[in-house]
Amino acid sequence: MNTRRQFLIQTIPAALSLGVALKASAQANRIEENAPAATALGYKHDATKVDAKKYPAYAAGKNCANCMLYQGKPTDAWANCAALGGKQVNAKGWCMAWAKKA
Structure with missing residues (x-):
């Protein structure tokens, strides 16, 4: 017993x-910055590290947490991203697929 x-x-x-x-x-x-899908979209874990000359669509304040493709809460540090095959991205990150959350 x-x-x-x-x-x-x-x-x-x-x-x-x-x-x-x-x-x-x-x-x-979690997606790595050097993964083929991430490279194709110019993904960076830290949006402040994005080359604004190479990616003119980037502007300060745009990040994964305020993108409509980010599948987590804005307060989540990491969450899945529809643009990157459901892989997790950093809330502070950015890529060319960024679209303003409604």
């Missing part, structure tokens, strides 16, 4: 392992 203490001792490490695995999975879903 298991006691509650034995149950907790057995389940807490498993739950912690699952949490670590989920976090690693979420980070693995």
Whole structure:
């Protein structure tokens, strides 16, 4: 017969392992700036690093968090992006697919 203490001792490490695995999975879903799709759209994790001469559509204040393709809340640090195949982008990032959120 298991006691509650034995149950907790057995389940807490498993739950912690699952949490670590989920976090690693979420980070693995983040797009890298050198990925082909990101490069094609001029994606940068930090919008302030965008070359405004190369990408004249960029303007200060435009970032993923205020783009209609950003599938998270504006307060989320990372969220999926419809333009980049559902990969996660940085809220502070930018790419050529940026469109003002309605």
